[in-house]
Amino acid sequence: MEFDDRKPLEDHEYPEPDEHDEEDESETILCQHCGESIYEDAIECPYCGQYVTASTGPWTGRPLWWLILGGAGVIMTILMLSCVM
Numbered sequence: 278m279e280f281d282d283r284k285p286l287e288d289h290e291y292p293e294p295d296e297h298d299e300e301d302e303s304e305t306i307l308c309q310h311c312g313e314s315i316y317e318d319a320i321e322c323p324y325c326g327q328y329v330t331a332s333t334g335p336w337t338g339r340p341l342w343w344l345i346l347g348g349a350g351v352i353m354t355i356l357m358l359s360c361v362m
Contacts, residue, residue, distance in 0.1 A: 304316075304317045310325050311324050311327070315329065
């Protein structure tokens with residue numbers, strides 16, 4: 278039988294539990310290719326391996342109905358201006 282000569286830790290010697298720090302957490306987004314939740318600062322999706330590209334164009338992320346309505350509005354404006362002249 279072995280003798281353990283280590284003494285128990287005192288209360289002040291226990292490590293502090295990790296406090297929840299919101300600044301250290303990154304937000305997650307959905308991968309454009311596979312739909313998995315990934316960190317927004319990821320360069321490559323860990324699930325499908327595709328590169329994550331930041332798309333900041335005016336048409337990205339818009340639903341189809343919004344694009345159709347916007348296109349119809351532009352066409353109507355052009356038609357109205359051509360009829361006035």
